[in-house]
Amino acid sequence: MNRVTIDEITNFGITEFKDLCSSFMSELGFTTVQLEVENPNKIVGSGYIELGIISYKFVFAFFRNQSIITENDTNDVRNLASKTLADKGLILTTGSISRAxxxxxxxxxxxxxxxxxxxxxxxxxxxxxxxI
Structure with missing residues (x-):
């Protein structure tokens, strides 16, 4: 696949969107990446990143076609992180992030x-x- 733009991501089918998310997280250095489709515009998952001898578990949420990430979105990711015993959360979006x-x-x-x-x-x- 050639370079992907934000506009293209918003038009991907759900399988293509999930595959992109998986490849992108691997390119960023995450291992054991597991993803699930929460809805056509949101994919959640987890993975590990190793920094030297230390390993951290992350949960991530990919949002597309949502203009702004809200405080509730942040809370949802934090709750997922708590349930899965993750060390950190990461929200990726084709939109913006609110101050709240x-x-x-x-x-x-x-x-x-x-x-x-x-x-x-x-x-x-x-x-x-x-x-990717």
């Missing part, structure tokens, strides 16, 4: 942190990979 979602991503206290990749960062990353 960003604020909720790293609250004070003992909460699982959530990172984001919005349409701008996602586009930059997709440009680097031609085989």
């Amino acid at each position: 979602a960003k604020k909720r991503a790293k609250p004070k206290g003992d909460y699982i942190p959530i990172d984001f990749m919005d349409h701008i960062e996602l586009s930059k990353r997709l440009e680097k990979y031609t085989d």
